[in-house]
Amino acid sequence: MILARVVGTVVATRKDPRLEGKKLLVVKPVAPDGKDESGYVVSVDTVGAGTGERVIVVAGSSARMAEGCKDKPVDSAIVGIVDEVSLD
Numbered sequence: 001m002i003l004a005r006v007v008g009t010v011v012a013t014r015k016d017p018r019l020e021g022k023k024l025l026v027v028k029p030v031a032p033d034g035k036d037e038s039g040y041v042v043s044v045d046t047v048g049a050g051t052g053e054r055v056i057v058v059a060g061s062s063a064r065m066a067e068g069c070k071d072k073p074v075d076s077a078i079v080g081i082v083d084e085v086s087l088d
Contacts, residue, residue: 004029004057018072032085043076056080
């Protein structure tokens with residue numbers, strides 16, 4: 001799992017039919033202290049996340065086990081909206 005921040009959306013009018021009705025969001029990985037890390041990822045939203053929110057993202061086989069993603073061509077899925085991060 002990674003922490004990320006939603007920074008945008010992706011609109012794809014032509015895509016695999018199994019992705020119809022799925023919201024695609026662009027996320028930027030962040031460190032636990034909130035600082036941006038390198039790169040961007042397009043993730044399927046399974047929790048109703050919005051722009052600017054910190055989220056939990058899973059990838060690979062874990063993404064395909066997320067709600068509504070079984071048997072779909074998904075490699076990254078947003079599975080949680082982060083309320084708070086606490087480092088001890």
